[in-house]
Amino acid sequence: MTMAAAIDRRTADAPVRSQASRIASVEIITELDAAERVWRAFESRGPFATPYQRFDFLNPWQRHVGVSENAEALIVVACDGEHRPLVLLPLTLRRQFGLRIASFMGGKHSTFNMPLWDTDFARDATASDIDTLLARWRERGDADLLVLTQQPLRWRDQANPFALLPQQPSVNACPVLEMAPGAQLLSNSFRRRLRGKERKLQTLAGYRYFIASTDDEISRLLDWFFRIKPLRMAEQKLPNVFAEAGVEQFVRDACTTRFAGGNRVIDIHALAGDEEVIALFAGVADGDRFSMMFNTYTLSEQARYSPGLILMRNIIDHYVARGYRALDLGIGSDDYKRLFCKDDEAIFDSFVPLTARGAAASVAMSAVARAKHRVKQSRTLFRLAQRLRGALHHDGPKEEKAPKEEKEE
Template identity: 30%
Template sequence: MVDSNAARETYAPLVEVFPADDIGLSAYDRFCQDARFAPPQHPLWIRAWVEASGSDAVIIMLRKGGAPVFALALEVVREGPFAIAQFPSAEHANGNFPAVVPDAGLVEEADIKAICSAVQASRPDIDLISLQRQNPNHGNLENPLRKLAAMRSPNVSLAVDLRDGLEAALKRNGGRRKKKKFRHNQRKFDEIGGYRVIKASSPEEVDRLLDAFFMMKAARFAERGIPNVFAPLEVQTFFRRLYSSSLVYGDRPFEVKGIEINGELVAVHGMSINEHSVVCDFGGIVEMGANLSPGFFFDYLCIEEACNAGKSLYDFSVGDEPYKRSWCDVETWQFDTLLPLTAKGRAAWAISTARGHAVRLIKSNAVLWSVLKQLRTKVAGTRSTPHDQ
C-alpha cells in the first residue's frame, strides 16, 4: 500500500537558496547544462556580472521529485528603503527567461509559495522579487512564470522572422529598396577603402571593439539627452569579461563584432546566440553622412549571417525604433512578475506597478512620447537627429 502522505512529500516542491559564490555558481552551471534559458540567465552572463560588479547575488533552485527543475540567478539591489531581488545586470538583461528543464511545466501556486518562504527564511532582508522584461516563450518552450505575470512590460521587443530564409524576410520588409540601399553602401564603402567585418577572436579584439562602442554610445546618448547606461565601470568590465570568457566556451554564446571602413570602426554590435535565434543586445554607429548608412549595412550583413546559420529569428531586442520597424515583422510584448515578501515589499510592488503603468501609458501615446523625447534632447542642448538606419 502506498503512503499518500509520503508520495505528496516526494513530489512537494523543495527550494534551496544559496549565495552566488564559486560553489553556488558552479551548481547553477551544472543545472544549466540540461536546462533552457535566455542569454541573460546563461552561466557566463551571471558569473561575468557577479565578478565585475561584486553584487550581492543569490541562486534560487526549485526541486520536484528530488530533481532540480527550475532556477533563478538574482542580484539584490537597494532602491531607497527597499531591497529588491532582480535579474542580474538590470536594464542590460532583456528578453529574460529563467533556467528550466524542458518538461518542467508551469510554476504553480505551491511552487511560488515555497520559493517565497525559502527566500524569506534565507534572506529576510529581501522585500520584493522583481522579474522584469521576460519573454513569454523561448523557442517553443513556454515561460514557466507566464501565469504569474503582474503586468505587461512597457517596451515591445522586435524581431525578424527568418524561418523561410533571407529572400522571404526581405520580400516582406521592402526587399527591393533594401537591396538597392545595401549595394549603394557597398559600392561607396569600396570607393573609400573597402570594408571588413571583425568578429572578436581574442581579449585584445574584444577590448578594441568595446572601446569603440562605448565611445559611440556615449556620444549618441549625450546627443539625445539620455543617461548613459554603459558608462559605469562595472558595466564596461562586465561586457569585457562576458565576451572574453565566451571565446573559450564551446559554441560561443556571446559575440562582439564590428565593421571597419578604411580601417576605422564605424559600427559595433554585441550579440547573444542560442539554438534558434541571434539577439542584437546593443549596437553603436558612427554617423558618416553622404547617404551612407553603416548601421543599416551592418544589420543587413548580420541578418544574412543569421539566415546562413539556420536561425529562425533575428531579434533586435527591446525598444521601438524606426530602423527596427523597417526590418521587423515579429512583435513580442514581454511581462513582469512581482512577488512581494514583506510589508515594505507590498509598498514597493505598488510603486513599481504604478510606474510601469505610467511608462506604458506615455509610450503608447505617440504624440506625447515624441514631445517628451524632443524636450529631453533640448535639455541636453542639442538637436535630435534621426537614426540613419
C-alpha cells in the same frame, strides 16, 4: 560539502526525475563562486532559459556592475524531493526605500529575464508549483519584494512558467524578426538600396564584414566602440550608460570569454576597412536566436552610406544561413529597428510581495510601471514627457532622434 557541491553531485548521479516530484525545498546561495558548480551543471543539462542567464554572462556583470551598484548576489535554487534542481533564479538583492528588493541579475544589460528551468519541469509547471516556490522562499525571509521585469511570455515556442505570476506589460517593447525558413525577410527594393550604398564603402581598402574571432580584434573593436558611443549618445541627448561603474569591464570580459565549445559569450559583428571601423553590432546567440545588446557606427563621412543598415543585413543573412529562427534588436522602438522587425516580443513584468512590507511597495511600483507603459505607447504623451524632461534639465526639449543613417530609409 557545500550546498552547491551537494546539488551538483546529486544532479550528476541522479536518474531522470520522477514526474511525481515537485518543489520540496528552496536553497539560497549568496556567493557566485559557491553557485558556479550547480549553475554550470544546470546549464549542461540544456535548461529552458535565455542566453542572458548563462553563468559566463552574469558572472562578469555581477563582479563589475552588480558590486558597484551594491547589489548582492541571491541565487535561489528550488529542488525536488531528491534534491535535484528544478529551478535556478539568478537574482540580486538591493536595499531600497527600507525594503529588500530582489530582481534579476543583469540589470539594463539583459534584454530578457527568466529563471533557468529544468526543461521537463517547465513544460508542465502549474500555478501550484509557482505558489510552492514562493511559499518555500517566504519561509526564509530573504527579501520583501520580487521585481521581475522584461520576462518573455514564451521562449523557443514554449510558455514561460513565470507567466503564471500576476503580470503586466513591460514598459518598453522589444522588436523581433521571426526568421521562418524560406521567408523573404527583406524586400528586393530594400536590398537594392543597400547594395547601392555599400558600393561606396567597397572602395575602401580592406572593406569587409566579419565576426571578431581573436582577442586582438575584440580589443580593437571595443576600444573604438567606447570612444564613439558616448559621442553618439550625446548627439541624441541620451545618458551614456556605458560610462557607469563597471560596465566597460563587464563588456570586455564577456566579449573575450569563451564557452567550452569555443564561442564567445558576446559576439561582435563589424564592418571595417584597413584604416577604419565603420559599424559594430554586438549581441548574444544561442543557436536559435540572436539578441542584440549594443551598437554604433562611424562619425566619418562613411556614415552617409548607412553602414548600420548594411551591417544589419549581413547579420540577418548570417543567422538565416545557420538556421536561426529569430533575431531581436533589443528593448526600444527606434526607427531603424522597424525597418527589420515588424513585430514585438511579448514581454511582461511581475511585482510579487514576499512580506507584508513588500505588499504596499508592489502596488506602488506596479502603478508607476503601468503609467510609464502608457506614456511609451502614446506618441503625444511620450513627446510631452521628453519636453518636461528637457525643461527640468534647463537645456530645452529633448527628443529621441534616429541617427542620420536611419532616417535616410
